[in-house]
Amino acid sequence: MALSQLRLSHFRNIESAELRPAAGLNLIHGANGSGKTSVLEAIWFLGVGRSFRSQQSQRVIQYQQEAFTLFARIGDERMGMQRNRQGEVDVRINGERPQRMADLAKLLPLQLITPESFALLLDGPKARREYIDWGVFHSDIQFHLVWARCRRLLKQRNQLLRNQVEDRQIAIWDKQLAQYSRSLTEMRRAWVNSLNGVLEGIIGTFLPQVPVRVSFSQGWDAKYDIEQILTEQLRRDKQLGYTVSGPHKADLRLRVSNIPVQDVLSRGQLKLLVCALKIAQGVLLSKQHNKQCIYLVDDLASELDAEKRTLLLRQLEQTGSQVFVTAIDPEQLAMIDWQRRFHVEHGEVAAKDS
Numbered sequence: 203m204a205l206s207q208l209r210l211s212h213f214r215n216i217e218s219a220e221l222r223p224a225a226g227l228n229l230i231h232g233a234n235g236s237g238k239t240s241v242l243e244a245i246w247f248l249g250v251g252r253s254f255r256s257q258q259s260q261r262v263i264q265y266q267q268e269a270f271t272l273f274a275r276i277g278d279e280r281m282g283m284q285r286n287r288q289g290e291v292d293v294r295i296n297g298e299r300p301q302r303m304a305d306l307a308k309l310l311p312l313q314l315i316t317p318e319s320f321a322l323l324l325d326g327p328k329a330r331r332e333y334i335d336w337g338v339f340h341s342d343i344q345f346h347l348v349w350a351r352c353r354r355l356l357k358q359r360n361q362l363l364r365n366q367v368e369d370r371q372i373a374i375w376d377k378q379l380a381q382y383s384r385s386l387t388e389m390r391r392a393w394v395n396s397l398n399g400v401l402e403g404i405i406g407t408f409l410p411q412v413p414v415r416v417s418f419s420q421g422w423d424a425k426y427d428i429e430q431i432l433t434e435q436l437r438r439d440k441q442l443g444y445t446v447s448g449p450h451k452a453d454l455r456l457r458v459s460n461i462p463v464q465d466v467l468s469r470g471q472l473k474l475l476v477c478a479l480k481i482a483q484g485v486l487l488s489k490q491h492n493k494q495c496i497y498l499v500d501d502l503a504s505e506l507d508a509e510k511r512t513l514l515l516r517q518l519e520q521t522g523s524q525v526f527v528t529a530i531d532p533e534q535l536a537m538i539d540w541q542r543r544f545h546v547e548h549g550e551v552a553a554k555d556s
Contacts, residue, residue: 203494204524205245205310207275212264214240215549222553224541227518227525231532232546238528241544241551242314242498244272245526248283249310249496251291251303254318260287279309304339304346311340311487311495313480317504322476324464327419327453334418334454337483338393341490345389352382356450364443369436380429383449387420387428390452394418400489401482408474408513412467414458421451470505477514484521494523502527503534512537 204225210216215237232238239255243262246254253262262285263270269286284292293300295309322329338345359375398416405414422431431447432439439445456475458466463475484495497518503511515538518525529535532543543554 203277205274205276205496207273208241208245209271209273210241210244211271212267213244213270213272214262214264216240216244216551217264217549219549219551221544221551222542223524223526223544225524226522226541227515227538228527229532229535229540229543230526230528230546230551231530231543232528233530236546237549237551238544238546239500240549241546242500242526242528245274245310245496245498246312246314248272248274248281249306249312251283251293251306254314254316259285259289263287274310276310281306281309307339311484311493313484313495313497314500315477315480315497315502316500319476319480320469320472322479323456323472327451330454331450331452333479333483334390334394334452337397337486338389340487340493340495341393341396342389345386348382348385348389352379352386352449355379355382356445356448360444363440363445366440372436373433376429376432379448380427380432383428386449387452390449391418391420394454396490397482397486400486401478404478404482404485404517405475407517408478409467409471412458412471414456414463414475415460417455417457419453419455421449421453422447470507470510473505474510474514477517481517481521484523488521488523494521497521497523497525499525499527501529503529503531508534508537511535 205223208221208223210219221241230238230241243253243255247262253259256262269284271282271284273282280296282294293303293306295305300306322333335349355375355378359372359379362372362375401416422428428448432445435446456463464472467475480497484497487493487495499518502514506514511534515535519538527535545552545554
C-alpha cells in the first residue's frame with residue numbers, strides 16, 4: 203500500500219503543497235533549508251503523530267500561522283491531521299476519529315532512515331527496544347494490549363517501591379507483572395527469531411566481510427523466571443525506588459566476534475547496518491502479512507560512497523515498497539531510474555520529469 207496523494211498546509215516553511223508520488227521510487231531534491239526534509243516529516247507525522255526532528259510540535263507550524271494541516275490517500279483510505287499551537291490535535295481516518303493514535307501506525311507503517319539513525323546502534327537500549335516493538339506491533343494483534351498492560355503494571359510497581367509499601371502487597375502486583383512480562387518477552391523473541399532469517403541475507407549483501415551476530419536480550423537472567431527475579435531483587439529495588447530487571451530492559455545486541463558493532467565498524471559500515479535493520483523490518487512485514495511499509499530516507503548520500511549508495515538504492519528498490527529519498531545533489535543518485543522526482547525550493551514543491 204502506498205501514498206497516492208499528500209497535501210501539506212502551513213507545515214514548516216511549506217505554505218501549501220500537493221504531491222502525487224509514485225508507488226515506487228521518489229526523489230525529493232533541493233538545497234539545504236529548502237523544505238525537502240519537511241515532506242518526509244509530514245509523512246512521519248501522519249503515521250506516528252509526532253515529529254522526528256523536534257520534541258516541540260508547535261515548531262512545526264509555519265510562522266504566524268495557527269495550525270498545520272496534513273492529508274493523504276493510502277489506497278482506498280483517507281487520513282488527515284490538524285494540530286494547533288495549543289497542542290490540540292484533530293485526526294481523521296475516512297472522516298472518523300480513530301480510537302487511538304496507534305491506528306495511524308497500522309494504516310501507515312513507516313521506516314525512517316536519517317543521519318540520526320545511528321542512535322539505534324550508538325545510544326542505549328531504548329531505541330533498539332522500540333525497533334523490536336515496531337516489528338511485533340505490526341505482526342501480533344495482541345501486542346499493544348500486552349505491552350500497554352505491562353507498562354502500567356511496571357509504573358504501579360515503581361510507585362509502590364518508592365512508597366516503601368509492604369513486600370506482600372508488592373508481591374500481588376508482581377504476579378500480574380510476571381504474567382504479562384512473559385507474554386511480551388515471548389512475542390519479542392519470536393519476532394527477533396523471524397527477523398534473523400531476513401536480516402542475515404541483507405547484512406551479507408551490505409557487509410559481506412563482516413560477520414555480524416544479532417541476538418535478543420530479554421532484560422533479565424534467562425536462567426530464572428521473571429517472578430523469581432522480582433522477588434530476589436525486591437530489597438534492592440526498594441532501595442533504588444525502581445525495578446532493575448524486566449522486559450523494560452530488553453535489548454537487541456549486535457556484535458562482531460563478541461565485540462559491540464559500534465566498537466568495530468566504521469561510520470559508513472554502521473550506516474549500512476542501520477539501513478539493513480530498517481529494510482529487514484519492512485521485508486519481514488511483507489512476507490508475514492503481505493503488507494508494505496513506506497521507507498523515508500533523508501540525506502541518503504551522507505557518509506556513503508557511490509558504490510554503497512548504489513547498493514542501498516538497489517536493495518530499497520528490490521523491496522517493491524514505496525520509497526522517498528531526499529538529496530541535495532540529484533546527480534549523486536543518478537544511478538537509479540526514479541519513477542518520480544520533486545524539486546523543493548524556498549518551501550515550494552514542484553514535480554519534475556524523471
